Amino acid sequence: MNPYARAFRITVLAGVVANFIVAAAMLFAPDGWLTLNGLGVAYPNVWPRFAGWLLILLSLFYIPGANDLYRYRANAVLQVVSRFAGVLFFSSAVLFLRIDPRFLLSGLFDFVFLVPSAYFLVKAVRTGPVPTAPRAEGSPDVAAADRVAQTL
Numbered sequence: 350m351n352p353y354a355r356a357f358r359i360t361v362l363a364g365v366v367a368n369f370i371v372a373a374a375m376l377f378a379p380d381g382w383l384t385l386n387g388l389g390v391a392y393p394n395v396w397p398r399f400a401g402w403l404l405i406l407l408s409l410f411y412i413p414g415a416n417d418l419y420r421y422r423a424n425a426v427l428q429v430v431s432r433f434a435g436v437l438f439f440s441s442a443v444l445f446l447r448i449d450p451r452f453l454l455s456g457l458f459d460f461v462f463l464v465p466s467a468y469f470l471v472k473a474v475r476t477g478p479v480p481t482a483p484r485a486e487g488s489p490d491v492a493a494a495d496r497v498a499q500t501l
Contacts, residue, residue: 350478350479351473351476351477351478351479353469353470353472353473353476354418354419354469354473354478356465356469356473357415357418357425357466357469357470357473358415358416358418360462360465360466360469361411361412361414361415361425361428361462361466362412362415363462364408364411364428364432364462364466365408365411365412365415367458367462368404368405368407368408369405369408371401371404371458372401372402372404372405372408373401374401375397375398375400375401375404376398376401376402376405379391379394379397379398379401380394382397383397386451386454387451388449388451388452407431410424410427410428411424411428412424414426414427414428415428418470418473418474419477419478422474425470426470428466429463429466429467429470432459432460432462432463432466432467433459433463433467435455435456435458435459435463436456436459436460436463437456438456439452439453439455439456439459440453440456443456
């Protein structure tokens with residue numbers, strides 16, 4: 350595996366684990382999570398719970414691109430784009446909508462994973478996948494491919 354692709358995978362999967370931890374706190378203890386971060390308690394607290402649920406669903410879409418960024422390149426690119434969107438959203442909300450600056454922590458959270466994953470993705474795509482050794486004649490994979498080719 351390309352070393353940059355491996356680093357991308359580790360970075361993205363670390364981000365997925367971090368997202369799951371935050372999402373679990375938002376799902377099961379939204380008032381405590383908001384208070385811990387110095388934010389006001391939401392009423393009704395279904396909205397922070399829903400945000401946690403959406404974070405879990407979004408994170409699940411990161412996994413295919415992390416596991417094979419050459420096959421699931423769209424997922425890999427969208428992971429970087431969505432991290433950038435999180436940074437942009439929270440930064441813009443604080444700068445232009447004048448919401449509490451503590452919301453920048455959420456943007457910083459995305460930024461921490463955005464920078465290395467974007468770097469490793471670009472490097473991995475530029476260097477390409479590491480070529481694998483050809484299969485020996487008569488190996489199961491080659492034999493199966495030969496049978497399929499003969500039936501076509």
